[in-house]
Amino acid sequence: MTCFHCGEDCLDETVDFDNKTFCCEGCKTVYEILNQNELCNYYDIEKTPGITPPKDLSKKFEYLENSQVIEKLVDFKDDEISISVFYLPQIHCSSCIWLLENLYKLNPDIKSSRVNFLKKEIRLSFNHNILSLRKLVELLASIGYEPEINLENLSERKKQKIDRSLIFKLGVAGFCFGNIMLISLPEYFGLDMIKETHFANFFGYVNLILSLPILVYSSNSYFISAWNGIKRKVVNIDIPISLGILVLFLRSAFEIVSKTGAGYSDSLAGLVFFLLLGRIFQQKTYNILSFERDYKSYFPIATTKIETNGNEKNIPVSELNIGDIILIRNNELIPVDAELIEGNANIDNSFVTGESAPTRKNIGDKIYAGGKQVGQAIQLKVLKELSHSYLTQLWNNEAFSKEEQDQFEGITNSISKYFTIIILVIAFGSGLFWLQTDLKIAINTFTAVLIIACPCALALSAPFTFGNVLRVLGRNKFYLKNATVIENLAKINTIVFDKTGTITQSSNSxxxxxxxxxxxxxxxxxxxxxxxxxxxxxxxxxxxxxxxxxxxxxxxxxxxxxxxxxxxxxxxxxxxxxxxxxxxxxxxxxxxxxxxxxxxxxxxxxxxxNKYRINLKQTISLLLKWFKLKIISGDNDSEKENLVNYFGSESEFLFNQTPDNKLKYIKSLQDNGENVAMIGDGLNDAGALKQSNVGISISEDINTFSPACDAILEASVFEKLPTFIGYCRGSIRIIIVSFIISFLYNIVGLTFAVKGLLSPVFAAILMPLSSITVVVFVTLATNILAKHKNL
Known part of the structure; x- marks a missing residue:
């Protein structure tokens, strides 16, 4: 008998409740909590998705009442709201995400909870006046998601490791693969006809036994993923792989038991081994991309440091040290955790919490990074050095994000939507064709088609291309929020410029x-x-x-x-x-x-x-070849004559515009079918930047970092804007070429497979090689394109 909640066997005890069976009181309690809060949809998404909660929580988390520990675990705190991020190794399926993102239904003092599935992390916003950090962690543990808290390593954000279970599965598959090949050596050398019959039968059964761990353990993730897809009426890429594995095993078992052949145990073992090797390779590269986006996104933010002699100097925030004194002006973002030492602080934390009501702070109070000063300038003493990962998280706060598709998915899904269905049709068609002639060839053909046409290479094209483009642009001081911005930049046909501080230079007026x-x-x-x-x-x-x-x-x-x-x-x-x-x-x-x-x-x-930016004439001339250009400004039209010389009489000029007017103008262009990029200074233009398809903030010597924008362009490289946009357009073409390469590879492979000339194990070797080929191609192509454009 299995537990309704966690699916484990009820060995030690059986608890009956509500016509359901549970393995312990803990699982029953979790079910009661979910049932009382009308959250039993949790069990509809995945069968037995739960995790058995710890037996005793009464004293386990007492240390979370220590103020010094709380200080380390809380990323942000004001008079009411605290924000913390926890690593939950138990997250494993869509049911976990659904439950964890509905925690507010279990406790209304949890304001929001967002799960990062790839990193197995949850970001929690909660009312610390009512719900303590200890009670929050105990709630997570009580429903089976105990956070992994290591206080010694809190200050060190480490690169995500490869899933250990994947390595164990690879090890089992490798062990079985090696032994099956060793036992099958007589077959490989054509000696099977002279073998003693009873030895041949014995070794056939040994191979079959060695195939069982591969089927049941090493390849179970493919079957689970395929089954979940079928339940949700989604045809995913694991369905053809699962079919291939199942067909190989069943056919091998039939031949060995009926003594009509040696089976395909070696092909099965090799197939799963190389599939897992390819999956580890893919997971590793995704982790590298994620790691570099978190820690190498150096935004061009400067802040004003007050030196010991009283002089004020603009420096990059990355150069701030603990104990430095900084000046934060009206509407400037506070880039690091700091203590208020002078001035009346009125902090707008909407970038962090989504709440725009300013909070008053007194001398000596701690002010967290991400807040924005509203009012007169204040002086702060730095308490913690800059965390670029925190700024990345802030920039991607859902409160300031547009409704877009997930990163990397847009262009891939639009091309590969029916890919798997087509492959299934070809596999079954070729299998049925050869079945009339030769059963062995039919099995080989069916399996090889399913494996050779796996769209892994197709799926890797976009993330590797965009990941490299993000790095190249960042290296050249153009910082994009995420990969989606690259696609959106490639689609724009209209650019709207603010005037003051955007096309003019504040330092040379x-x-x-x-x-x-x-x-x-x-x-x-x-x-x-x-x-x-x-x-x-x-x-x-x-x-x-x-x-x-x-x-x-x-x-x-x-x-x-x-x-x-x-x-x-x-x-x-x-x-x-x-x-x-x-x-x-x-x-x-x-x-x-x-x-x-x-x-x-x-x-x-x-x-x-006004003094216009260096090489503005050449920059605008290049942009006019591709886009419609507009000028919108809060100033009067005194500069119109000069602007016409730069932008031409065909461009549209609007003056004396309020921030609200700018936003409405952008929306009117979009309503007319335009894809609009807005380029402004990130202050008065925040609304227009957010409304546009791509909002680009120009950064000079001030702290103009704004979550409302999609990209930050350092003022010193303004003249490279046409090059940057051209590079983004070129990257889309590179992805299309990589798709063509992937399709050609599939066509060639399928040609051999349907003719029965390709064994499943050889197909399994070629599959990860095709992924490597695509990755190498897009990486080299984006680097060559960058070099061609002098980036």
Whole structure:
């Protein structure tokens, strides 16, 4: 009798409940929990999917009440929400994913739970005021998913290892394969006719016995996967493989038992051995790709470090050390865990939790990476060095992702949708054809077709191509969120540019002040106010100041697309557009101006002469060959004449646009069937970047990392944008060529297989070789294409 929950034999005890049998009280308890919370659909997805929970949890997790341990296990914590990631080695099927992502039904204080099946990890967001970390872990353990917690290695993210069970299965298959071949040597040398009959029969049974572990253990994952696919009415690639293995075993058993032949035990063993070898190879390469995306995605983020002499210096966040003091301005992302030492922190943690309500922090409070300061600048002391894996996780937060297909799947599924069905038709057709002539050839043909046409090579084309493209582009300072962005970039036909900070260079603008003379006090006030803002215009003006005195600001509010209201020493400063400051738009000049007012006294304005990016003319000329180009800006149309010289009169120009207008404009283009790439500075353009098919944020010397964007382009390589897009388009062509190679390989292999000229074991050797061929081809092709484009 087997347990309804876990499927294990009920050896020690039998517990009957609700007309079902359980092997222990633990399994019965899990069933009760699921039943009470209307989660018994868990058992419909997979038969006996559960894991027997530990017997005693009363004291096992006491250590999780220690504050120092909690600090190590929690990735993020605010007044209410904590976020932790746990490794759950028990995750093994779709039922596990379904149950774990419905944990909120078991406990409403669990806000969200997301499973990474490949890494067997779960990311949990929970209310720590009600549900402690210990209770959370105990809940996981009580339903059979006890986290593997190793406090010594928490700070070290290790590369995922190959599934150990796969290695054991390979070892069993290899042992049986070697011995079966040794026993079958007389056959290979044509000596089977002179063997003693009783020896031949004896060794035939030995081979059959050696085939059993291969069928029952080494190849069971193929049968399980095939059966799950059939239950869900999905024809997956493991169905033809399973059929081939089953046919070889049954035919071998028939020949050996009926004494009509030696069977195909060697072919069966060799087939499974090489299939498992190919699967290990594939798993290893997927893990390498995942590992490199987590730890080598060095985003071009800089932050302002305050040196011991008081000077402020922009440095890459990767160079931050524990104890460094950093300045975080309005709307800048906090890149590392840090302690607040100066200023009024108002932290927006929506990038982490999805909740946009800002949280107040006091001096001495810990502020977690991923938060965004809203208001005046603050100073922080670094507590933890940068974790690129954390930024990758933040960038891929589902709250800021578009509804897209899974990575690597789009282009593969569109071409290989009916591949397996066609192969099954060919296999059965050729098998039936040869059955009229020779049963042995029919068996060989049927099995060889199923194996030689396995679409593993087809499935590897896209991930290896895209993985290499991501690395090449990252090396050239163009950072893509994931592989889907490559496909989307290859499809765009319209590019929309923001103007300020995107096609203009904030570092090289000429700035002049016109109006009442500014005394020392006002200069210090303005210097302190502009220091708070991360807007490109504010940065330009701030950098133009001769160093002044930094004063404390009482109030600071930056209104997106309008300007700044700040209070300092009982004076209220209003800074921004003419409409915002003067409440009128006199159109006296079309130059870019930032107006100033103290209380009700208008002072004057800063006028900025924009400097366009180096080689902008050549860059735009190349893009005009492929795309429709648009300019959309919050500034007035003073630069229109110059822009026409760059973009041509055919391009569309929109000025005086609010962030909301920009988003609506992108949507209107998409409604007209355009595939749109939006290129902006990542601040005022966040909404438009998210709405577009591909949002590209330009990063200069400020912390402009934004989860709303799909790609980050370092400003210094802006002129390479046409090359980058061309490289993405070329990578799609490489995938198509690799598909053609894979199909040609299948056609040649099938030609020999249907003629009965290809043995199953030889087909099993060729299958992983075809995968290696495709991987080598796409890797070399993408590298050669990169070299051709000087990347």
């Amino acid at each position: 000429d700035i002049k002040y016109y109006g009442e003379e500014l005394n020392e006090e006002t200069t210090n006030h303005l210097y302190s106010i502009f220091r708070q803002s991360s807007h490109p215009l504010s940065k330009m003006i701030f950098n133009g100041f001769v160093k002044a005195k930094i004063l404390e600001i009482g109030k600071f509010n930056e209104l997106v697309g309008k300007g700044i209201i700040a209070k300092i020493e009982n004076k209220t400063y209003t800074i921004g557009s003419e409409q915002f400051v003067k409440k009128v738009n006199e159109n006296s000049s079309k130059a870019t101006r930032v107006h100033l007012k103290i209380d009700n006294n208008y002072l004057g304005y800063y006028q900025l002469e």
